[in-house]
Amino acid sequence: MVARNYRAPVVSSYEEDLNQDGKKDNLYLEIEVPLEEGERVHAVKLLLGFDFRLYTMTRLQMNSLIYIASSSAIASNQLTVIGDITLNQREPLKHRGVNNYLKENIIKPDSTDPEDYDIATILENYARRNLTTYLSNPFYVWTPRGESASSFLLKVRLQYPTLTLEYTPGVWQVLKMAWVQYLAILVVFTVIFWRIKEYVFTNQIVPTWAAASDVAGKWQ
Structure with missing residues (x-):
């Protein structure tokens, strides 16, 4: 069943440095999924993975997620998502050593259990962590591209705002x-x-x- 419903999307992405300070400010991502004849898209769910690193004052390395979900009553062939990547922190970080979250596999790539790939299960385990990222200030724009469109286009525009982290100094x-x-x-x-x-x-x-x-x- 998975092989029959599998689609090979075309993915393109790039980051942009607007103020030329050596730090990326925006992420542009486009995913084009082929559609079969008669197929219509009313909802989209997307999990984006990020490598989050910090080297000053305290050291941090972690994998993080951004969950995007949107639906439309009218079938469309294009969705544009605009928002900010925001960090949520429950407890201050430690100042000694590396706050390493890379060892915590958010998604198990070698697992054969379908439950490990369930979005609800993934987000439930992810929400237990001290540090999580999420999409804030989101805007969703559904755009019909005509009945003859043979693919669905997802455009994601994410901004990297200045984030504040709390840590316990030595x-x-x-x-x-x-x-x-x-x-x-x-x-x-x-x-x-x-x-x-x-x-x-x-x-x-x-x-x-x-x-x-x-x-x-x-x-x-």
Whole structure:
């Protein structure tokens, strides 16, 4: 049954760096699936896998998913999906070692159990993790392309917004940051103190007396 219903899609994708900062900003993905005569598409379910890595402050490596699902009462031959990739975090990451989620297989490629490929089962296991990604701010546009269309075209436009991660810093990280902040405040207050001191004594705001020492006369 699987072989009879199997379709070989044409997949193309590329990433775009809009501000030329060396970091990708958008992902463009197109999947074209051939249709048999008389077939109509009313719903789409798609799982996208991503390799998520972080190297600064704390190290993170993980596989993540984006689940896309949309339906239309009117049969169409094209669906355009636009949205942002957003990160959900339950607990702070550890600062030591690598927060490695690559060993956690989201989908078992060698499994022969159909239950392992069920979308509900995959998402249920995926939702138990500390870090998950999902599609936010989604827009779905269904476009009919005529009755004679021989394929269904899925266009996905995903943006990579700036994400915030929480982690528990180590003792040395806390001391380093605290020392930098303390030194910056100390320099500012020292400069202000000496400026005030110079102004007070120069303008004689506070009464002062000069006392002559008689130490030299005692030794004569």
